[in-house]
Amino acid sequence: MGKVIVITSGKGGVGKTTTTANIGAGLASLGNKVCLVDTDIGLRNLDVVLGLENRIVYDLLDVVEGNCRLRQALIKDKQYGENLVLLPAAQTREKDAVKPEQMLELVKELREMYDFVLLDSPAGIEHGFKNAIVGADAAIVVTTPEVSAVRDADRIIGLLEAAELYEPQLIINRVRPDMVRKGDMMDISDIDDILRIKILGVVPDDEDIIVSTNRGEPIVNDKRSKAGQAFRNICRRILGEEVPFLELQERKMLNWFKKILSGEAR
Amino acid sequence: MLDFLGRLFKGSEGSKTKAKERLRLVLVHDRASLSPGLVNALKEDLIEVISKYMEIDEAGMEVMFDEGDDSVALTANIPVKSVKRRVD
Numbered sequence: 001m002g003k004v005i006v007i008t009s010g011k012g013g014v015g016k017t018t019t020t021a022n023i024g025a026g027l028a029s030l031g032n033k034v035c036l037v038d039t040d041i042g043l044r045n046l047d048v049v050l051g052l053e054n055r056i057v058y059d060l061l062d063v064v065e066g067n068c069r070l071r072q073a074l075i076k077d078k079q080y081g082e083n084l085v086l087l088p089a090a091q092t093r094e095k096d097a098v099k100p101e102q103m104l105e106l107v108k109e110l111r112e113m114y115d116f117v118l119l120d121s122p123a124g125i126e127h128g129f130k131n132a133i134v135g136a137d138a139a140i141v142v143t144t145p146e147v148s149a150v151r152d153a154d155r156i157i158g159l160l161e162a163a164e165l166y167e168p169q170l171i172i173n174r175v176r177p178d179m180v181r182k183g184d185m186m187d188i189s190d191i192d193d194i195l196r197i198k199i200l201g202v203v204p205d206d207e208d209i210i211v212s213t214n215r216g217e218p219i220v221n222d223k224r225s226k227a228g229q230a231f232r233n234i235c236r237r238i239l240g241e242e243v244p245f246l247e248l249q250e251r252k253m254l255n256w257f258k259k260i261l262s263g264e265a266r
Numbered sequence: 267m268l269d270f271l272g273r274l275f276k277g278s279e280g281s282k283t284k285a286k287e288r289l290r291l292v293l294v295h296d297r298a299s300l301s302p303g304l305v306n307a308l309k310e311d312l313i314e315v316i317s318k319y320m321e322i323d324e325a326g327m328e329v330m331f332d333e334g335d336d337s338v339a340l341t342a343n344i345p346v347k348s349v350k351r352r353v354d
Contacts, residue, residue, distance in 0.1 A: 076339060147285050147289050147292075150289055151293065151296065154296060155296060156296070158297065182280050182281025183282050184281045185282055193286070194286065194289055226277075
C-alpha cells in the first residue's frame with residue numbers, strides 16, 4: 001500500500017507546485033509508481049508545470065461525482081508514462097465542490113494503485129487545505145527564507161499537528177547563497193531554530209527552474225542544475241536514505257578554477 | 267571599500283538578524299492566540315500547584331498573554347481567599 005504525502009505551505013507562491021512536480025518525477029525516475037493530485041480546485045497549475053495541460057479530459061471532480069472512472073481521469077506523464085500520472089483539479093468549479101469524505105475515499109483508492117500519492121495543496125488554510133490533508137499520512141511544508149513565508153509555515157505546522165499529521169518535514173526553497181553569505185538571508189540553522197521541525201531539503205534559487213517551467217518539464221533529472229540536484233536528494237531522503245545537504249556556499253576560488261579549467265575565463 | 271569596513275565593524279550582522287528577531291516575536295503572538303488549549307492546561311496546572319499553599323478563587327482566575335510592542339508576557343491574576351499555615 002502506498003504512502004500519501006501532502007505538500008503544503010500556507011503562503012502562496014513559495015513553490016509548492018514546482019516541488020510536487022519535481023518530487024513526483026524524481027520518485028518515478030527512481031522506479032516508483034507515483035500519482036500526483038492537484039487539489040487546488042479553481043486554480044489548477046500542476047498540469048502546466050508538468051506540460052500536460054493539453055491532455056486533460058476528466059478531472060478530480062468528475063471522478064468524485066461519478067462522471068468517469070478513476071483510471072480515465074489519470075493522465076500519463078510524457079517522460080515517465082504509467083509510472084507518473086496526474087489527476088488534475090477542476091478549473092471551472094468552486095473550492096468547496098469536493099467534500100472531505102469524497103477526498104478520503106479517492107485517496108484510499110489511489111494508495112492501492114501507487115507507491116506514492118502526492119497531494120498538491122492550495123495556499124491558505126481554508127476548505128481546500130483541509131481537503132488536501134484529510135487523507136494524508138505525512139506532510140511536507142514548503143517555505144522560502146522570508147519572514148512572511150516562515151510565519152505562515154509555522155501556522156500550517158500548528159494546523160497539521162492539530163489534524164494529527166505529526167512530524168511534518170520542511171523544504172526551504174529559493175535559498176540564495178550570496179545573500180546568506182552577506183547575512184541578508186536566513187539560512188538552514190536560522191529557520192531550524194525558529195520552526196524546530198525536521199528539514200527534508202534545501203533548494204537553491206535557480207533560474208533553470210523558470211526555464212523548466214516554461215517548457216513544462218521537471219528539472220529533477222537535469223544533472224547540471226543545482227535545484228535539480230537538491231530535488232534528487234530530497235527524493236532519496238523520502239526513500240529513507242541519509243543524504244547530506246548541498247553545499248550552497250560556493251567558494252569563489254573554486255569557481256574561478258572551474259572556469260579556467262572549462263576554458264570560460266580568458 | 268567603505269561598505270567592506272562597515273561590515274567589518276558591525277560584525278557580520280546583516281538584515282537576517284532583524285528578520286529572525288521579528289519572526290520570533292510574531293510567532294509568540296501567533297502561537298499564543300492559536301492555542302487556547304495550552305493556556306487552559308497551564309491554568310489547571312497552576313491551580314494544582316498554588317492550591318498546595320493557598321486557597322484561591324478558581325472561577326475568578328485569569329491567565330493570559332500580555333502583548334506589548336516588542337515583548338510578550340504571561341500574566342496571571344489569581345484572587346487569593348486564604349493562605350494556608352502549612353504546605354499540604
